[in-house]
Each structure stands twice: as C-alpha cells, then as structure tokens.
Amino acid sequence: MTEQPATFAFDADNQALADKHIAKYPEGRQASAVLPLLDIAQRQCDGWLPRAAMDYIAEMLDMAPIRVYEVVSFYEMYHDTPRGKHELRVCTTTPCWLRGSADIVSACEDEMGCKVGETSPDGVFSLGEFECLGACVNAPVVWIDDDYYEDVDPDSARKLIQAFRKGERPEPGPMTDRQKSAPAGGPTTLTGAGE
Amino acid sequence: MAKMTIDGTEIEVEDGITVLQACEQAGVEIPRFCYHERLSIAGNCRMCLVEMERAPKPIASCSMPVGDGMVIKTNTETVKNARNGVMEFLLINHPLDCPICDQGGECDLQDQAMAYGFDHSRFKENKRSVTDKNLGPLVETHMTRCIHCTRCIRFSTEVAGVEVLGATGRGENMEVGTYVEQAISSELSANIIDLCPVGALTSKPYAFEARPWELTKTESVDVMDAVGSNIRVDSRGREVMRVLPMLNEDVNEEWISDKTRYACDGLARQRLDKPYMKVDGKLQAASWHDAFDAIGGKVRGLDGSKIGAIAGDMCDAEAMTALKDLMTALGSNNIDCRQDGAKLTAGARAGYTFNTTIAGIEDADACLIVGSNPRLEAPIINARLRKRMVEGGFKVGMVGEAVDLTYRYEHLGAGPQTLKEIADGTHSFCEILKSAERPMIIVGQGALTHADGVAVLAAARKIADTTGMIAEDWNGFNVLHTAAGRVAGLDLGLVPGEGGKDVAGILDGAASGDIEVVYLLAADEIDTAKLANAFVIYQGHHGDAGAHIADIVLPGAAYTEKEGTYVNTEGRVQRGRRATFPPGDAREDWAILRALSEVLGKTLPYNNLAQVRARMVEIAPLLDQLEVVTPSAWADFGQAGSLDGGPFASPITNFYMTDPISRASATMAACTEAFVETGEKTGTDG
Numbered sequence: 095m096t097e098q099p100a101t102f103a104f105d106a107d108n109q110a111l112a113d114k115h116i117a118k119y120p121e122g123r124q125a126s127a128v129l130p131l132l133d134i135a136q137r138q139c140d141g142w143l144p145r146a147a148m149d150y151i152a153e154m155l156d157m158a159p160i161r162v163y164e165v166v167s168f169y170e171m172y173h174d175t176p177r178g179k180h181e182l183r184v185c186t187t188t189p190c191w192l193r194g195s196a197d198i199v200s201a202c203e204d205e206m207g208c209k210v211g212e213t214s215p216d217g218v219f220s221l222g223e224f225e226c227l228g229a230c231v232n233a234p235v236v237w238i239d240d241d242y243y244e245d246v247d248p249d250s251a252r253k254l255i256q257a258f259r260k261g262e263r264p265e266p267g268p269m270t271d272r273q274k275s276a277p278a279g280g281p282t283t284l285t286g287a288g289e
Numbered sequence: 290m291a292k293m294t295i296d297g298t299e300i301e302v303e304d305g306i307t308v309l310q311a312c313e314q315a316g317v318e319i320p321r322f323c324y325h326e327r328l329s330i331a332g333n334c335r336m337c338l339v340e341m342e343r344a345p346k347p348i349a350s351c352s353m354p355v356g357d358g359m360v361i362k363t364n365t366e367t368v369k370n371a372r373n374g375v376m377e378f379l380l381i382n383h384p385l386d387c388p389i390c391d392q393g394g395e396c397d398l399q400d401q402a403m404a405y406g407f408d409h410s411r412f413k414e415n416k417r418s419v420t421d422k423n424l425g426p427l428v429e430t431h432m433t434r435c436i437h438c439t440r441c442i443r444f445s446t447e448v449a450g451v452e453v454l455g456a457t458g459r460g461e462n463m464e465v466g467t468y469v470e471q472a473i474s475s476e477l478s479a480n481i482i483d484l485c486p487v488g489a490l491t492s493k494p495y496a497f498e499a500r501p502w503e504l505t506k507t508e509s510v511d512v513m514d515a516v517g518s519n520i521r522v523d524s525r526g527r528e529v530m531r532v533l534p535m536l537n538e539d540v541n542e543e544w545i546s547d548k549t550r551y552a553c554d555g556l557a558r559q560r561l562d563k564p565y566m567k568v569d570g571k572l573q574a575a576s577w578h579d580a581f582d583a584i585g586g587k588v589r590g591l592d593g594s595k596i597g598a599i600a601g602d603m604c605d606a607e608a609m610t611a612l613k614d615l616m617t618a619l620g621s622n623n624i625d626c627r628q629d630g631a632k633l634t635a636g637a638r639a640g641y642t643f644n645t646t647i648a649g650i651e652d653a654d655a656c657l658i659v660g661s662n663p664r665l666e667a668p669i670i671n672a673r674l675r676k677r678m679v680e681g682g683f684k685v686g687m688v689g690e691a692v693d694l695t696y697r698y699e700h701l702g703a704g705p706q707t708l709k710e711i712a713d714g715t716h717s718f719c720e721i722l723k724s725a726e727r728p729m730i731i732v733g734q735g736a737l738t739h740a741d742g743v744a745v746l747a748a749a750r751k752i753a754d755t756t757g758m759i760a761e762d763w764n765g766f767n768v769l770h771t772a773a774g775r776v777a778g779l780d781l782g783l784v785p786g787e788g789g790k791d792v793a794g795i796l797d798g799a800a801s802g803d804i805e806v807v808y809l810l811a812a813d814e815i816d817t818a819k820l821a822n823a824f825v826i827y828q829g830h831h832g833d834a835g836a837h838i839a840d841i842v843l844p845g846a847a848y849t850e851k852e853g854t855y856v857n858t859e860g861r862v863q864r865g866r867r868a869t870f871p872p873g874d875a876r877e878d879w880a881i882l883r884a885l886s887e888v889l890g891k892t893l894p895y896n897n898l899a900q901v902r903a904r905m906v907e908i909a910p911l912l913d914q915l916e917v918v919t920p921s922a923w924a925d926f927g928q929a930g931s932l933d934g935g936p937f938a939s940p941i942t943n944f945y946m947t948d949p950i951s952r953a954s955a956t957m958a959a960c961t962e963a964f965v966e967t968g969e970k971t972g973t974d975g
Contacts, residue, residue, distance in 0.1 A: 145469065158452030163468035167457035 096175050102146035108134050112154070124155045128165055131155070132172055141177040141220075148174075170224070178213040178220035180258050182206075183237040186223045189230035194247065198234055199223065201248035205255045218259050231275045232268055241266035245278070293359040308350035308361055309337050317363050320372060320401045322379075322486045323438035324351035327542065328447060334379070334438050336401065338371040339363045347371045369405075376406035379436050382417045382461075383487070386434060392488030394501040398436065419464055425472025426959035427479045427547055428490050435465055435489035441481040448544065450675050450695025451475040465489075474964050475695075476668035476944055479551065480544045483534065492531065494551055494956045499523075499530045507868035508535055510855050511549045512603045512848040513951065515770035516647070516669045517857025518545045522553075522849050522868035529553045529849050529869060539648045539918075540861065546668040547960065548944065548951055555954030556847050559832045562873025565842035572842060577874065580841050581888040587824050588806055588889055593620025597795035597804045600626040600783050601811035601829065602772030603948055605853025605865065606912055608845075608878035609774065609781050610905040611893060612810050615882050618891035622789025623804065626778025628814045629940055630792055631734055632742030633768065635784045638911070640746065640926030642776060642860035643670075644764035645729045646918050651677050653765065655725035657718065658698070659708060659749060660689045660937030661733020665944040666771045667858070671695065684725070686718045689735060689937040703936035705741055705748075712748040712932075714755060722756035729765035730758060735939045737768070747927030759923050766923075770858040771940060771947070773848075777856040780909040799823035809835045810878070811845060813949050828881055830871070831949035843885075844875035847950060851877045852898055854905065854912060861918045862911065 104112055115130040128151065135147040143166055152159040166172040184202060186195045199210060202221055206214040213220045229235045232244030236251060243254055243266055250269035257264050272278045290301050295315040302311045307330070312319050322334035332352035339350045342360035347367060362368065380402065387393045419432040442454045442465060451474060453467050467473075473481075482490050504523040511518040511532070519535035532553045534545040564580035565572040575583075588596065598616050600609050609626065616624045627633065633641045645653065650673045663671040671694060677683045678696040685698035688707045701707050701718055710716040722728040730752055736745045750766065752758070758765030770776060785791045790798055796819040798804035807820055811829035817838040827839035830847040850871040856862050871877070876884075879901050886893040895901045906913045945960040946952045 158446075160453055160455035160468055164455045164457055167468070168459045 099144045099146055102135070102139070102144060102150045104134070104150075105138065108138055116155070125157050125161070128155055128157065128162060129169075132162070132166060136172060140179070141181060142173040142175060145174075170222075176213075179218050180220070180239055181222070181237075182219050182255070182258075183222040183224040183227075185225075185227040185229075185233070185235045185237070187226040189226075190234040193233040195234040197248045198236065198246055198251045201251045202236075202255065205252045216259070219255065229275075232272075244268045244275075245270045245272055291355045291357045291359070293355055293357070293361065295361045296363055302355055304355065306355055308339065308341070308348070308353045308355055308359070311355050312339070312350060312361065312363060319350055319363065320405055321351060322397060322401075322436060323440060325440055325443075325484065328440060328443040328484075331439050331443065334436065335375045336372065336379075336405075338368065338375065340365050340367050372405040373407055376402055377411070380406065380410065381412050382433075383436060384416060384418075384433050386431070386488065390431070390434065390488035391429075391491040391496060392434075392485075396488060397486035417461060422466045423470055423472070424467070424490075425474075425478070426956065426963050427493055427551060428473065428482060429493040429496055431489055431491065432464060432466070433489075434487050436487055437463055437465065438486055439465070440484040440486070441465065441490060444481050444484055445473060445475065445478070447679065448672055448676070449473075449475040449477045449480075450672075451478075454481075472963055476546050476548070476664060477544055477672060479547045480534070483543075494554060495531050499525055504530055505868070507849075507866050509849065509868060510863045510865040511545065512773035512855060512865070513548045513552055513948065514546065514667050514669075515773055515775060515858040516541060516546075516667050517773065517855055517859075517861060517863050518549050518669055519863070520545060520549060524849070524868045527869050527872070529556050539646065540857070540859075541669045542672075544669060544672060548947070548957065551956040551960070552948075552951040552954045553849070554956050555831075555950040555952070556849060558955070559949075559953040560847075560872050560875070561830060561832055561836060561842055561844035562871075562875055563844055564874065565836075565839075567840040572836075572839070577884070580843060581885055584826055584841055584885060585888045588619070591805060594623070595803070595805040596621040596808070597623035597790060597798065597806070598625075598808040598810065599628060599792055599795060599812040599815065600624075600774065600778055601809070601813060601835075602628060602774055603848060603950075604774040604778070604811055605848070605851060605855060605878065606774075606777040606781060606905055606909075607853060607898070607901045608810060608882065609778055609783055610901060610908060611879040611882035611886075611895075612808070613781055613783055613908070614893050614904070615886050615889075615891065616808075618886065618893070619889070622786030623795050623798070624783055624789065625785055625792045625795065626775060626783035628772070628792055628812055629734060629738045630742075631737040631775075632746060633737060633779060634926060635779045635782045637921070637924030637926045638780070638860060639764065639766065639921035639923050640750070641768050641770075641779050642921060643731075643767040643769060643858040644860075644921060645767050646859050646861075647673055650674055650729070651680075652763075653677065653725075653727045653729045654682055654684070655721050655728040656683070656685045657701075657711070657722060657728070657730045657752065658685065658687045658689065659730060659732045660736025660739065660745070660939070661731055661769050662690060662692045662694070662735070662939035662941065663731065663733070663769060664692065664694050665939060665941040666733060667769060668944075670769065670858075684721050686721070689733070690939060692939075705739070705745065705932035705934055705937075708736075708745060708748050708752075709932040712751045712755075719756060722752070722758075725757075727763050727765065728756055728758050729767060731767045731769050733769045733937075733939065734771050735937045738940060739937055740934045741930060741932050743928045744930030744932050745927075747929045748932060750927050751929075764920065764923065768858065773855050773857070776858060776860055777854065777862075777909075777912070780856060780860075780911060781905070782908065796820065809839070811835070811949070828878065829949065830875065831953055833949035833952060843881050844871070844873065845878040845881060846871040846875055850875075854902070856912070859918045860911070860921065862913075862915050864915060 115127045119126040148162045152162045208214045245268040321337045337350045338347035340362040507522045518541035519537040566575040691700045753766040800819040809827045813834040825839045827835040828843040849868045853865040945957040951957045
C-alpha cells in the first residue's frame, strides 16, 4: 500500500481556482465540478491524488467519497499512486504506430530504465502508452505533462528525455523543422502567394 | 394509458412504465440481471433486449418507456440471438464455479444461461480474476463471479443510504467494491446477497452449509423487532439454516434487517432442552413431572397477590393468553408485558400502535420523531422513511439523540423540554407540521420509558391533535415498538389489574418479600438481581439472564419452533409457523402453561391450538383479523404532566444483540465486534 499523507487542503491560489469552478454550476449541482477540482488537487500533489485529497474534494462537493474514487479510477489522467516528476505518454494508436511509435516506446524504455506503466528509477519520469491523442497529422506524438511533442523519432525522444532530466523544458510542437502541422519540407500549395 | 402490442397481443398499460414492466403485465417473461423494481434503472446488463418495430436494433426494455402504438416482439430470432450474444459476453469472464458456488441452484445467471444461453463456449482466452473484498462478517465476496449489474451499489446508495459501494476502474478492469477496504455498516447490508443475481455476494455465515434443494421452506414472521417482517425459514432436519425475506408490500417490501436474517444461528446455542430445578443452589436437569411438582408445592395455597408474572418481548399471543388466564385463575393481578417499563396502557389501541401503518409513511409529508432511533429499533421502517425522503417534499424533525439516520433531518432538541415547546405550539417545527397535509409523529420507546413517559405520551397526543395529524382518513400518531410481543400483550391486557404490580413493582416486591413467586415467560430484559430472594420460574428457550436466576426452568420453543400469533407495531396480526421442532424436551409455550395449570389444580379450558386461539380472540377480538391493520378509533390516552427530565435515549445501543437469540448468535457477536465495539467503520488500516 502506498504511503498516504494524512491530510490535504488546497493552498490559497488553488482554493480560489476551485471556487471559480464550483461557481459555474447551479446550487445543488456542485458535484459537477469534481473533474477540474481533482485536476487542481493532482497538480498540487505532484501528479497524484492521495486519498486525503479525494476525501477533501468529496467533502467540499458534498459527495460520498466512493463517488470520487470511482471518478479517479475511471479516468486515465488521474493517478492514485505517486508518479514521476514528469508524465510522459506515447501515443500508440494506429496512425502513430504506423509512423513508428513502437520504436519510440522502446527508446523511452531504454533511456528511462523502466517499462511502460512504471516510473523511472530516478523518479523523473512516469512512462505510459495512450490511446489516440488526436494529433495524427503530426504522428507520432509524445505527450509530456501538458504539452504535445510531435513528429518524434527515437533520437528526438531520447533528446527530449535528456533535456527534461536536466530540468529544461524544450519548446513543444514538431521535433523536426516542420512548421506546426503544415506540410513537412515546406509549403506545397500557394507557393507563389504575394509575388 | 398507452395501447401497445406485445407478441401480437394488444394490451393497454399505464403511461410512464417501461417496456419490461408492460411485458410482465402481458405475461411475457423478460430475462434481466441489472433491472430491479425497487432500484433505479441502470440498463447495463443488456439481457432484457427486445425487438421494437421501426427501431433499427433491439432495445433495452428495462429503460425504454412505453409509448402509444408500440409494437414489441420478444419471441423473434433477433431477440433470441441478442440474448444469446449477451449471455455469451456475460459468461466470458464468469468462472465455471457452479459446483462450489453457494448460489448454485438459486442463481439467476445459471437459470438464464440454461434458458437463453449457448450450450458451449467459444472463448479460449484466459478469464479475468478479481481480488475478493472484505465487506465485513456478513457478506462473503467472490468478485471474479461479478457480472457488474450494480444492483448492490444501487441498493446501498438508494435504499440503505450507506454510500460505500461503487464501481472503480473501467472496462475489463472495472471492479465493484469499496475502494478503501471497509465493511458495509448498514443494518440492511445483507440484502445485497439476495439482490446479487450471481454468486459474487453470498452469505458468509451460511457459506458451504447447504444447497437450496435440501432445505424445507417455511413462511413465517420475524420477532427480532416489532416490524413483523415476513420471512422464509429454511431448515434442514432440526436445524434452521437460514432466514430469507418474503415479499410483503405493506410491511418489509422485500428487505429484512441483518439481525432478522442472521440471528438464527443463535437458535442452536444456549438452548434450554430439558427442565431444570435448583438443587443446593445449582440448576440440575429434572423431569417435567418433578419440575411441575416443585412449582405446585410452592404455589399451591399461596395467596395470588404474592405471585407475579412478566411476559417477555418475543412471546407469542397464545402463550400470553395462557399466562394471563393462569394468573387470573391463581388470583394474581401482578402481570405485565412491558419489561422496559414503557408507560403505555392497554386501553385505547390508537395509543400504542403505529396507526399510520408502514406503507402509510409514503403518504406522509412531515414527520416528528420523538425519542427513537428507527435505524436501530426498526431498520425496515427507517428504510421506508428514507424512501419517502428520497422522493422529496418530506421534512423530518427529531427530538432525541442526534444520530445518523441515513437521511437528512432537523435535530430539534434532546429531550422533554423541546417536546413541551412543540406541544405548546411555540416551536418553529410546529409550523412545518401544521402546514403539512399529512403530518405524522413517531414516539419511540426511548421516550416512553423515560421517567416522564406518561406525560410524553400525552404531549405527543396533544401534538397530534393540534397539528392536524388526526383526520378522517389519516392517523399520524405512531408508537414505534421494539418488542415483537408487545402489541399483542397490550391487546390481551397483560398489564397489572386492579391494585396489581407492574414490572418495577414485581421486581421491588420480590426484593422486599411481598412477592414470593415470579413467573418469567421468556423475560430476560429485566434487573434479575432483584429476584434473588423470590422463587423464580423461568419458561423460555434460551439460557439467558432469566434462566440464570431461576429456581425452576421450563424449556419453551423459539419463534421458529411454534405456531404463534404476533402483532406488529402497526397492530397487524400475523402468524408465525413452525419450521423445526423444539430441541429435546422443550414444548410449545401455551402447552407448558396448560399442563402446569392442571398440576396447580386450575386447569385452563383449552386442549389444542384452535381452542387457545378461540380464547385469545375472546379476550382480544382483533387478533382474528389476520394480515390486516384494523384502524383504531382516536381516543384519550396519556396524562399531562411535567416534562422536565433528562434527554431521551434509544433503548438499543447494540443493534446486533437485543434479545436472548441474538445474544447467543456467533454471527451477531462478530457483527458487534466489527460494527459496534470498534466504531462504525473497520478503519483504513484494514
């Protein structure tokens, strides 16, 4: 069993944020705010939700704690066990897989020293596979914390991991010289515009 | 009304019901797992698929409301295939456990797989397995067998009001459980065993004990509380194996409390199976003949005023009839059935029954609870109150302990002062009662056993009168009893006669020597220390407090071992039936009293059950009206007086042990340890 902190409370900023979310819903429907509140709590708790935090939110929204546990265990983005400092998820759905996501997964496992679903021994990364991230035009996609890193190959994946390990935060977006999701290798239409 | 066609037959049904209900009304059986008429609709098992004309695919009949002109088909090839398919999916992860599963023989999945499933499996992969959960001493889990119908989750959330069960995880990893391991701390928890359509939730005390086809099933009535839940006693040979609920919409719907269900193992322990006599200060086995002779030697020639009799909480009306007749014949007025000293009189029946009726709670719109914790005293009635609360537009106020009733209520105060304010019309809750169309009041034994009990009763009556609880078609005055035999006792007039002594009087008299012989008819909930000097005859079924102090012990029959008449708190007369024979030399209680009367030279004029019952009805004509509640005329009762004592306290602190049977039960002892002694929850360190 994971070691659980005994108590949890939102800090002042997060409390204000939580109040803003709760206020969106009519009186008696506060439970609707459970998803954003859990997200806020998870960010405050270094990427995972201790039971105290779930109970705290249940109390705040006047829900039975089990209803919050159900939500947390249902969604993949919530974690009820401690995670690495950075969350790295590789999309392995068909378009990304066709473009080589399997190699990226192997490169990540090798570079981090842990398997999919585990946290690296240095505690910096948690590695996961994810179903379609919806950015197929830039496949393969790796999702680190809140950002998408696109057009990744095994080499750039290793470089990303090394950068994060050093505490840097590389610019999100395509890892090649491609401009956002414009055609790779430069524009192919309207090339004469402006002449 | 909606006109629809089901399998070619036209039928007219009410609006607002579902297709499944309409099919039932048309006499067409629809298989189902998740649907249950008393729970919300989940629609997740898909077993109830039927074909609807103009719909592109089969519909889930449990969640489809009926519409005018609907054409439903349940016997087509599509429906057959749909059921086949659903069944196959359900069985993918269901283990082939049937030979070692306690549900075997009474399993919905087994039955429906026979009726609607394939005869073979095409699934070659591994089945999933799920860790079992610890839900406490009553409910055994085999979660691998779970088909995720969520009936247990809905029951605990909606009916029991204890929101601890849930479905965690998703897809194939979904599990039903509590997430944080804990026992389900509800007095109704074991009903989820009946609800479970498979063997995922089974009975822990009954595990591997018997198969359903080995059991003799006897329909009877429960005596663990005053609700009179209808039960089915399943026995094998001389042993009661289990107790299950019987459907009775007016009383317990289809639920029973955990004590009703599980105290039955106490029927096999601590039993009195032969007469005992005290010789040199120790109880020694004796024959009926010797025991009766010893009683005769003591009682014959004794003045009636020196004899007292107390009837216990679980006595049947037949035994109490015989006890009353015997005491009258002996010339004694010292008789009482109110062990707890409740200040109720045998006079006006409206003054000591639950006049609104249990089903009537659903028509009420405001309720004042006085000195009662219905959750512990009558969980089934508490579930009705909760049902009414969930429906909305129901306000509950409580005078007494601030306890968790599983629903919201307004705590008005702790004791008589608050009651006085309400009776005087100065309390704000009066407005709620007055503005309600059908207000009700529930007076518990905690208030009636209070030092000011008589005045409490009068104040409650005044509240009923002044807030419009009494109307032509509505009586909102209710007394909630905790003893199954109490209403029958009061009906039969088992209260002190002219100049007679009540329970306290008999006990004090026994201590001071005014009373020389005390007859305890299964009476154990009294201060037996005061009986040390008296000659005590204890007639009952368990070696409990009463038998320990007794000079003569006469072995009687427990409620599963005799034909008995019981009157529940509503005043509903019901018959308990014999499921097994009493152990050893034990006999039916009225017969013991009849036999004793002959030895004492006061032979009671009845020789068989029918004659006792005729005599019983002669004393209390209402006891002839089986299964119904006869409305009582509103009358005068109680006596106004000062209301200034301490706060009300419920007579029940440990729900699981309230009587000789449940005190002898190992299961109830385990529940006490799990739920009462360590607090409500078993903790997070589990």
